[in-house]
Amino acid sequence: MADPVDTVAPPAPPSLAPGLTYLRFLSAALRRSFSGSWRFYAWMTVLTAIALVGLNGWGHQLQQGMQVTRMSDHVSWGLYIANFTFGVGLAAGAVMMVIPAYLYDDHDMHDVVIIGELLAIAAIAVCIGFIVADMGRPDRMWHILPGIGRFHWPVSMLTWDVLALNGYLLINLHIAGYLMYQRYRGKAPRKRWYLPFVFLSIGWAISIHTVTAFLYQGLGGRPFWNSALLAPRFLATAFISGPAFVIVLLHVVRWSGRLTFGDGPIRTLTSIMRVTVLLNLFMLMSELFTALYTGGAHAAAVKYLFFGSHGKHALVPYIWTAVTLNVTSAVLLFLPRTRVDRRWLLAACACAFVGVYIEKGMGLIIPGFVPSTLHEVVEYTPSITEWKVTAGVWALGLLILTVALKVGLAMWTGKVRAADAPPMVDGAP
Amino acid sequence: MSGPTRRVALKVVGATLGAGAFAYAGRPVAQWAASVDIDDLLRRHYKELTADELAQILRRIEDETQKKYGVEVRVEDIPAQDGVSFGYALNLSLCIGCRKCAEACHHENNHDRPTNNSYIRVLEMQQGSFDMEHGTVDYDHAVPAPGKYYMPVQCHQCDNAPCVKVCPVEATWKEKDGIVVVDYSWCIGCRYCEAACPYHARRFNWRAPEIPADEINPDQGYLSNRIRPQGVVEKCTFCLHRTRKGLLPACLEACPTGARVFGNLLDPASSIRYVLEHKRVYVLKEELGTRPRFFYFFDK
Incomplete structure (x- = not known):
């Protein structure tokens, strides 16, 4: 069968069939997502297998109920919501590429900013996955759709989060999709079709993590969360985990040879992390001081988290691992050696990423419930099913990210172009 | 066996295994989806129901309880009284x-x-x-x-x-x-x-x-x-x-x-x-x- 994109036949006048060009764009993207080297196939097979294990676990949870988790009426949110919270940070953190690229006109960052936008899309997909996994009745999902169900807006912070997360997803889909489509057609993107959305996405990125923090910090019955410092801490940790992940991702992309770029973006992101890791440690110290020096009810959860209480210590190893990793990443980022040696930088990013993952996941969600509102100390450790579903959702996120980068970068660099597109000059349309 | 034939065979085996994996992994979700009650899924919020719709729902709940728990129950909607707090x-x-x-x-x-x-x-x-x-x-x-x-x-x-x-x-x-x-x-x-x-x-x-x-x-x-x-x-x-x-x-x-x-x-x-x-x-x-x-x- 003749491939309409690869034929050398004279191009049809584009004005006649813009819809057709868009269909060809989608079909080219689809074909690109399913073809690649054996490495690509192996990677996708492994991720698909993990995602299927998660799907299977979720199916059992749907049938037998959430008794297959180890959550309880005392600790009513667990691993799923912990991962959701971290995922929102990752999505928001990607904006640390957009701000330098568009607000500070950093041209090096501009060359790679599409990676941040694609990461945001995949991260939001992960967040939605964890929310669905945590719902007792996902069949009733439509109840939460604005205009269709009964949307308790503006009173419920969860409705704000629905708007914030889905809005952020749509904005980033539009920006990345539009830029790719223009490259595919060999046309320069028109500023009015994407620049306003880019600036909107910057504010929106801040809002998704602020609103997610407000979910917790607005609950008067949970002293551990009921702190004005929660939203600032969320943003600081987002601007650690986001840049850390992107730095690793940039190395992978460069190693794959799909995009060539200078060291500027990595340097900029490292500089951002040098500030945010310290900011986060400072705010942690401030929270610990307030809780422990004052003592009383507000200190109960902090004491349980860091030292255990009533002979129960389940979270102690988690939080000290997180603190150790966060301090290590801070030290590594300031060592002169890290500026010249990639391996040290990557190690710092890995420490920061895992440290924040634990601190903002299990270290933030679980102590909100321990001790309970009636001061019962009931512990929580995730069940096998919860780990399966969690691994599955992350695998799904990586599948989306891989395909998005593969297609996105091929369009970005002009490898996949419409038949009637003019040739690229110096890497630009 | 020639190259292309082997490649085709590998693809067929791979696709079969893949489809099998999807079917096996997805079965519990499919079974759950099949068990979802359509009437229950599509019904509206309590406050939006007419008296007739609510009465039908109450009878349905009674029937389901009978089926699931083997006992005859009476489910009523009892409204709040005026002048009572x-x-x-x-x-x-x-x-x-x-x-x-x-x-x-x-x-x-x-x-x-x-x-x-x-x-x-x-x-x-x-x-x-x-x-x-x-x-x-x-x-x-x-x-x-x-x-x-x-x-x-x-x-x-x-x-x-x-x-x-x-x-x-x-x-x-x-x-x-x-x-x-x-x-x-x-x-x-x-x-x-x-x-x-x-x-x-x-x-x-x-x-x-x-x-x-x-x-x-x-x-x-x-x-x-x-x-x-x-x-x-x-x-x-x-x-x-x-x-x-x-x-x-x-x-x-x-x-x-x-x-x-x-x-x-x-x-x-x-x-x-x-x-x-x-x-x-x-x-x-x-x-x-x-x-x-x-x-x-x-x-x-």
């Missing part, structure tokens, strides 16, 4: 911590038997302290124990209820007689209300409740003690299927010491009004601004 008070000087109230709740409200669920938790508190950190619910000895007092905690039916505020789908709301209810057929099971409640008043159905047919209370309210579906949140409703008909809550009737006082706050002659006017009452965690309708007092 409920309040509850508990005399801590009289409570001996026997937990008869929790047990009565367990039976009256068709709670899951194996988990021994109840809307009431009784704390054994240290004399001389209001701090629940020094209390425990896990006491297992003769009561009342020396040096202790007992504090049962259940839903406080707050006038400024955090659980109602946070619900993203309005599956829980405050009725005009002050009772906070849940539409179990609308709740999406996000458990945000459970996180928001400062009194540990809400429970989640981690699985479908198990109750032997002969132990099921057949007098059921749509918004109260009907058997809850799996995956939704439930709570104390001051036994509205009883109290809206002029009966007393099951926990009050079970109390052997007369520590519980229940009634209409708008009726000046009611015993709850007497308690509020003559005893030094307090509410739990008043500083949170939840404005409970559940009061505690000591009278000696």
